[in-house]
Amino acid sequence: MSYNYLPLDRKWLNFQQVKNLLDYEQLVSITFDAHERILACRGYLDRKMEEKDRQYYGINTGFGFLQNVKIDASQIEQLQYNLIVSHACGLGEEVPRDIVKLMLMLKIKSLSYGNSGVQIATVIRLMYMYNHDVLPVIYTQGSLGASGDLAPLSHLSLPLLGLGEVHHDGKKMPSSEVLAKFGWEPIHLQSKEGLALINGTQFMSAYGMYCLKKAEHLIAMADLVAALSFDAFDGITEPFDEHIHAIRQHKGQVDTAAQLRRHLSGSGIASQPKKQVQDPYSFRCVPQVHGATKDAFDHVLAVMLREINSVTDNPNIFPEDDLVVSGGNFHGQPLALVLDYFAIAMSELANISERRTYQLISGQRGLPLFLVKDAGLNSGFMIPQYTAAGIVSENKQLCTPASVDSISSSNNQEDHVSMGANAATKCLRVISNVEKVLAIELLSAAQAMEFRRPAVSSPVLEELLTAFRQKVSFNESDRLLHTDMKAAIGFIADWPAILTSQV
Incomplete structure (x- = not known):
């Protein structure tokens, strides 16, 4: 199979494959094994449907509270x-393009196990949609x-019907x-x-994987930027x-x-004698704070990978065991909890970052007030810190857990829900704010x-500075800082921090 394709079947899908799918605009394809399993499951379900006296939830019955309403065989297509x-009752903003792509891929992946009962034409159409x-x-x-x-997955499915x-x-x-x-028929x-x-x-898990992809880069950038701030503040390296x-x-x-030691290796500023005995926590405790976020990242990634390598529709069909079993694999509680946790963990990167910014502009360590x-004539970098503080405060509000809430639905049949979708969308908002x-x-x-100057930092940090100065020049006197801030956001997004971190 061409490396331009991501093969989808029962095999474990890893994080690097998900990242490559988006970074290299790969296409998707189910494998021969998945094709055969989908066919076998559909054939088994067709045979079960010939048993006139059997009721299977959502297959020949109504849904949710209407589970006991028997549906005639002639109305099965209309039922679905x-x-x-x-x-399809979604509202709000449109889901970003890359997350829609992940939703499509993950739905195909889940169906590829052959436990869902779909016809092969449906899966092929989903593949065609993705690849075209x-x-x-x-x-x-x-x-x-x-x-x-x-609701989100209904909107995902509407084009299958020409809607x-x-x-x-x-x-x-x-x-x-x-x-x-x-020339596609509905x-x-x-x-x-x-x-x-x-x-x-797939809505929650697509958001989760996208958040992890974006966060991985920002975590690496947080270490790099913290190291630059550390040298700019003339910090003591002993805590590392x-x-x-x-x-x-x-x-x-x-x-x-270890990362901070690498970033600061060879810095003339870091090796200079220091007057202070200790630095503020926002510099001294970077390993403890950033490190806790990294540990949270690892836990969230493990949960998300388990989820995207699962079958989460209902009922589940097991042709080999002659079983059609109704359960609750669609419940998003595992995702809701870790998405809330991840938002909190990522918000701390912004929280401590804003504190370092505050220290830098406060007129300490031989730096001029507001840089x-x-x-007085110039306000300098006074107000960017205000903006950072406002964003950090917004993150604190967004980090109120969604997963502690539940509102009963479907006439109390669905009486406990995870609210994981809200956890997912606000997690992305938090991560965008961190950037x-x-x-x-x-x-x-x-x-x-x-x-x-003329003191110099480490080779890694001087390379970062040189590249950044091509986007944003030194600020001699007051100017429109919004433009500089937007350029800095673009730089953060594009700088290859993960490659730098391996130097």
Whole structure:
């Protein structure tokens, strides 16, 4: 198979594969094994449907509180059609393109196990949609994160029926236009297919994987920017000594201290004698704070990988064991908890970053007040810190856990829900805010470093500074800092921090 394709089947899907899918615009394809398992499961379900006296939830019954309503065999396709159109009740902002792509891929992955009862034509159409860049318009609001991500996945599924809207060729259009363009007929859903499509955690898990991908980069950048601020503040390197961290042994802490030692290696500023005995916590405790976030990252990644390598629709079908079993694998509690946890962990990177910015502008260690000449005439870097503080405060509000809430639905049949979808969307908002706060710290640290000249920092940090100065020049006097802040955010997003961290 071409390396341009991500193969989807029962084999474990890892984090690097998910990142490559987005970074290299890969296509997707189910494997021969997945194809055969899907066919076998569908054939088994067709045979079970011939048993006239048996009722299977959502297959020949109504849904949720309507589970006891028997549906006639002649109405099965209409039942599945009605399910999707009635549940497509999303509102709010549109889900970002890359997350929609992950949702599509993860839905195909979940169906590839052969425990969902879909027809092969449905899976192939989902593959065609992904590979032809036909991306459904999906909305951020509507899921309770428990019966599966019902509303978002319904919007994902509408184009199979020729309904809803899609993004294609840079435009938003009715899906019927795209079907006509490619000569695709609407899918005629068979028994169980509507449930297989909209039961599942692919909205939450797609957000989770995207957050992890973005966070991995920002965590590396946080170490790099903190090291630059450390030298700009003329800090003492003693707290990064490996002996200190060896007697506590939290992996993230040990790794962060080692990272800071690498980033600061060869710094003329770091090797200078210091007047102070200790530095503030925001500098001295970077290994402990950043390290705790890294440990949280590892835990969240483990949960998310387990989830994306799972079958999460309902009922589940086991042809080899002659079983059709109704359960609750669609419940998002494992994801809701870790997404809340991850938002809190990532917010701390911004929290401590803003404190370092505050220290840099406060007129200490030989740095001018607000990092500008002629302070008073010039306000300098006074207000970027305000912006960072406002964003950090917003993050604190966003970090109120969604997972502690539950509101009963479906006439109390679905009486405990995870609210994991809300945890997912606000986690991404927190991470986007972290990027902004780190950019403000970088802007401030780069300005502060100019007042340390002719002393020089380490090769790694001088390389960072040189590259940053190509985007943002030294601030001689007051100017429009919004432009500089936007440029710094772009720099944070694009700088290859993970590669730098391996130097």
